[in-house]
Amino acid sequence: MQENKKGMQTLTDASRLIIESMARAGADAFIGYPITPANLLYLYGSQRMPLMLAAPDEITTLQWMSGLAAAGKIPVTATSFPGYALMIESINMAYMMELPMVIVLVQRLGPATGTATCGAQGDLSLLRGQISGGHPLPVLCTSSFRDCWTLPAKALELAVNLRTPVVLLTSKEMVMTSKSFDISVLPEIEKVERKYYDMKCDGKYKPYKPTDWVPDFLPVTQSKHQVRINASTHDQLGLLQHSTEEAMNNTRRLEEKIVKRAHEYTWYELDEMQEANTLVVAYGITTAAAKDALGQLRAEGEKVSLLIPKTLIPVPEVYAEIMDSYSKVVVAEENINNQFSELLYGVRKPRNHRFVGSMGKMITPQQIIEEVKA
Amino acid sequence: MKVPFLNTDTLPYCKGCGHSLIAKNTAKALEKLNYQPLDVIMVTDIGCHGIIDKCLNTHTVHGLHGRSTALGAGISFATDDPGKKIIVFIGDGGSTIGLQHIMEASRLNLNMTVVVHNNYLYGMTGGQTSGLTPTGFNTTTSFDGNPFEGYDICALSHTAGAAYVSRIMGICDFSDNLAIAFSTKGFSLVEVLEICPSYGMKLNPRRKLAEIVESSGRKPGEWTNNREPYELHQGQKNQDLLATLPLIKKGFKSYLKKPLSMVVSGSAGEGVQLSAGLISKAAISSGLHISQKGSYPVTVGVGFSTAELNLSPGHINFHGINVPDMIIVTSQDGLAHNRKRIEAMKSGKVFIDSSLEVPQTGADVIRYDFRSVGERNASVFAVFFWALKSGIISTESLFKVIQDEGKGDKLPMDKIKDALSKVK
Numbered sequence: 001m002q003e004n005k006k007g008m009q010t011l012t013d014a015s016r017l018i019i020e021s022m023a024r025a026g027a028d029a030f031i032g033y034p035i036t037p038a039n040l041l042y043l044y045g046s047q048r049m050p051l052m053l054a055a056p057d058e059i060t061t062l063q064w065m066s067g068l069a070a071a072g073k074i075p076v077t078a079t080s081f082p083g084y085a086l087m088i089e090s091i092n093m094a095y096m097m098e099l100p101m102v103i104v105l106v107q108r109l110g111p112a113t114g115t116a117t118c119g120a121q122g123d124l125s126l127l128r129g130q131i132s133g134g135h136p137l138p139v140l141c142t143s144s145f146r147d148c149w150t151l152p153a154k155a156l157e158l159a160v161n162l163r164t165p166v167v168l169l170t171s172k173e174m175v176m177t178s179k180s181f182d183i184s185v186l187p188e189i190e191k192v193e194r195k196y197y198d199m200k201c202d203g204k205y206k207p208y209k210p211t212d213w214v215p216d217f218l219p220v221t222q223s224k225h226q227v228r229i230n231a232s233t234h235d236q237l238g239l240l241q242h243s244t245e246e247a248m249n250n251t252r253r254l255e256e257k258i259v260k261r262a263h264e265y266t267w268y269e270l271d272e273m274q275e276a277n278t279l280v281v282a283y284g285i286t287t288a289a290a291k292d293a294l295g296q297l298r299a300e301g302e303k304v305s306l307l308i309p310k311t312l313i314p315v316p317e318v319y320a321e322i323m324d325s326y327s328k329v330v331v332a333e334e335n336i337n338n339q340f341s342e343l344l345y346g347v348r349k350p351r352n353h354r355f356v357g358s359m360g361k362m363i364t365p366q367q368i369i370e371e372v373k374a
Numbered sequence: 375m376k377v378p379f380l381n382t383d384t385l386p387y388c389k390g391c392g393h394s395l396i397a398k399n400t401a402k403a404l405e406k407l408n409y410q411p412l413d414v415i416m417v418t419d420i421g422c423h424g425i426i427d428k429c430l431n432t433h434t435v436h437g438l439h440g441r442s443t444a445l446g447a448g449i450s451f452a453t454d455d456p457g458k459k460i461i462v463f464i465g466d467g468g469s470t471i472g473l474q475h476i477m478e479a480s481r482l483n484l485n486m487t488v489v490v491h492n493n494y495l496y497g498m499t500g501g502q503t504s505g506l507t508p509t510g511f512n513t514t515t516s517f518d519g520n521p522f523e524g525y526d527i528c529a530l531s532h533t534a535g536a537a538y539v540s541r542i543m544g545i546c547d548f549s550d551n552l553a554i555a556f557s558t559k560g561f562s563l564v565e566v567l568e569i570c571p572s573y574g575m576k577l578n579p580r581r582k583l584a585e586i587v588e589s590s591g592r593k594p595g596e597w598t599n600n601r602e603p604y605e606l607h608q609g610q611k612n613q614d615l616l617a618t619l620p621l622i623k624k625g626f627k628s629y630l631k632k633p634l635s636m637v638v639s640g641s642a643g644e645g646v647q648l649s650a651g652l653i654s655k656a657a658i659s660s661g662l663h664i665s666q667k668g669s670y671p672v673t674v675g676v677g678f679s680t681a682e683l684n685l686s687p688g689h690i691n692f693h694g695i696n697v698p699d700m701i702i703v704t705s706q707d708g709l710a711h712n713r714k715r716i717e718a719m720k721s722g723k724v725f726i727d728s729s730l731e732v733p734q735t736g737a738d739v740i741r742y743d744f745r746s747v748g749e750r751n752a753s754v755f756a757v758f759f760w761a762l763k764s765g766i767i768s769t770e771s772l773f774k775v776i777q778d779e780g781k782g783d784k785l786p787m788d789k790i791k792d793a794l795s796k797v798k
């Protein structure tokens with residue numbers, strides 16, 4: 001893209017890349033409520049999206065987004081934990097209704113209001129447990145400026161294809177830091193193609209009858225077929241049920257569509273070194289420190305590989321397979337309880353796993369180097 | 375063929391429940407207005423009234439308790455087709471928990487109607503007191519009478535800006551009243567008063583609806599606001615966010631051989647973030663890679679203002695700075711914010727205003743009167759001074775950025791040049 005600008009640097013923050021990426025992928029609306037460190041996303045969203053609405057709170061944000069999505073739009077928003085916490089019941093609603101949308105969650109230091117201007121990676125456990133019933137809601141995480149360009153569009157596509165809210169996870173230091181950047185290296189972004197139920201079909205439209213796990217969509221603003229959208233337990237017609245077999249199959253399908261089609265959105269980077277016995281695992285903001293650590297370690301002759309998971313939920317099985325093939329695994333993330341490993345192994349972390357954590361400060365390359373050498 | 379709005383006469387409510395009449399009158403009003411069922415989007419709340427979906431031939435959207443007004447608002451934002459009708463069914467309980475959404479939809483005068491089923495209590499959960507329960511009314515949670523007054527939901531919606539608001543008795547045929555609301559352009563709210571036989575009647579024996587309404591002081595009525603309905607204002611949209619980014623040409627050289635971390639700090643309003651931006655752009659034009667971030671208290675206009683920068687001949691991954699290689703401090707606020715860092719420096723350089731006390735440090739200390747060019751320009755001048763002394767980037771590259779960005783008029787460039795010429 002932008003051939004004429006090849007090789008020329010500009011100065012940008014990643015918030016800009018995220019919004020532009022989603023706009024090009026076909027996001028129709030940005031619904032905002034101010035919160036640090038997501039304010040830049042709100043600002044850019046208001047400049048870029050065809051429709052921008054200032055919601056009076058984050059519950060309203062999610063409800064407006066759901067209404068827009070039911071009418072066929074693709075809405076996006078950005079927030080941080082305090083706002084996200086308010087959204088959770090409504091996210092469950094959108095998940096149950098099967099409405100596409102993207103929520104950018106910019107992590108900051110908690111608990112509660114914590115420190116608004118301090119980064120963190122402390123919300124992964126919450127994201128894994130946010131849907132009542134324990135069903136996974138897809139979470140993608142950006143680990144570089146380039147990811148902040150490619151993943152938002154993918155998140156949008158995934159939201160549309162699986163008809164689900166998708167969380168794009170990032171953090172303060174990722175979206176509020178400006179860097180010199182060559183935008184000509186960014187790949188083109190294609191507009192997400194939406195498939196609708198074939199309106200020519202004269203049979204009865206069942207709003208929750210799946211094809212390949214996902215029901216065909218029709219907006220409530222057309223007049224040919226009756227659409228029923230429901231956040232309560234429902235059958236394929238979208239009618240409220242207590243716990244009939246059809247309704248239970250429908251609720252089960254919500255989990256299955258995410259899990260069975262996980263292979264379509266498993267993204268990670270693996271920088272493997274031959275004969276390496278040690279693997280460093282890092283995602284999000286900590287990836288930068290891990291890359292520097294790897295550079296130094298390799299310069300010193302150490303053999304070490306790096307895994308950067310981008311799809312965090314549902315956890316792709318391949319991560320454990322990769323980790324199992326190393327005799328030492330160092331997981332680095334900016335929290336004090338190793339949420340990524342807990343996601344994979346619960347409380348019984350394998351003995352050969354080590355954790356580099358931090359709170360209130362970014363993990364440094366030196367911390368990772370020390371743990372690799374320890 | 376005319377399709378009815380209700381697909382059955384047998385509605386799912388307890389015998390005598392006022393909700394039945396609301397459903398039937400709604401259907402009748404829509405038929406009178408010649409709507410087709412699939413031009414109507416019914417958004418129903420959680421509560422007894424919300425179990426109506428299966429009886430409706432319209433589109434139905436069944437969301438969360440109290441949130442249906444906001445959900446309906448979302449649909450309303452998405453369509454400007456005047457042939458579509460969005461109707462929200464909500465209870466007095468849902469109106470309590472979701473009051474903000476009613477206020478917001480009224481304020482924006484969105485094209486939709488909210489029908490409040492006010493039976494003075496939470497029906498579905500067992501007859502508890504809601505925010506709309508009037509004084510003296512018995513509920514399962516206030517069996518000797520609610521001690522508080524209920525909200526006047528009509529007054530609230532009206533003062534928030536709804537185009538049309540009415541309160542009606544939920545008895546006999548009130549389809550004409552509903553039809554007025556449904557045909558209003560903008561936001562309309564109808565509060566329908568009724569009694570829940572299962573809880574309200576049992577707990578308040580011998581009381582009649584008319585008497586309860588009378589004693590509550592919230593009598594039937596109609597209120598209007600002559601306002602334009604919501605319309606989408608597009609404003610200045612769809613700017614390509616990448617197209618507006620400045621592309622920085624390489625025109626200068628830097629002799630920096632390895633990464634350098636630095637901090638620029640001073641007081642709010644003294645150009646700290648501006649001068650950090652100057653360094654960044656000048657460094658990029660000198661072939662360097664940079665990272666830049668600011669930090670300041672939430673009250674951006676007072677106190678310290680600090681910028682962290684990394685300059686590097688190669689790609690920058692990690693951008694965190696614990697102890698910097700260089701630091702520029704131009705005020706007491708900046709010094710207080712970075713004192714620990716300066717003390718922790720074992721080498722490198724500290725450029726500090728001569729008015730400030732110098733902390734114990736292992737760095738080389740260079741003191742200079744940066745504030746001589748005026749406090750508002752102290753940071754910019756200090757950055758030129760730093761460029762001159764450190765040689766990491768040229769002062770020419772900094773001047774070029776100022777020129778390219780047309781900032782020359784806002785900064786006293788002659789004064790800065792003059793002050794620079796005096797630097798030895």
Ligand SMILES: Cc1ncc(C[n+]2csc(CCOP(=O)(O)OP(=O)(O)O)c2C)c(N)n1
Nearest residue numbers: 421422423439465466467468495496497498
């Ligand atoms: C967030 C949330 N809190 C509480 C409930 C429980 N709840 C279900 S229905 C209801 C009361 C409904 O009362 P009202 O809105 O007056 O409608 P009615 O049943 O009287 O028609 C409540 C509190 C809920 N579903 N969601």
Ligand code: SF4
Nearest residue numbers: 388391422497570571
């Ligand atoms: S409990 Fe009350 S509100 Fe609910 S259906 Fe029965 S009578 Fe109506």
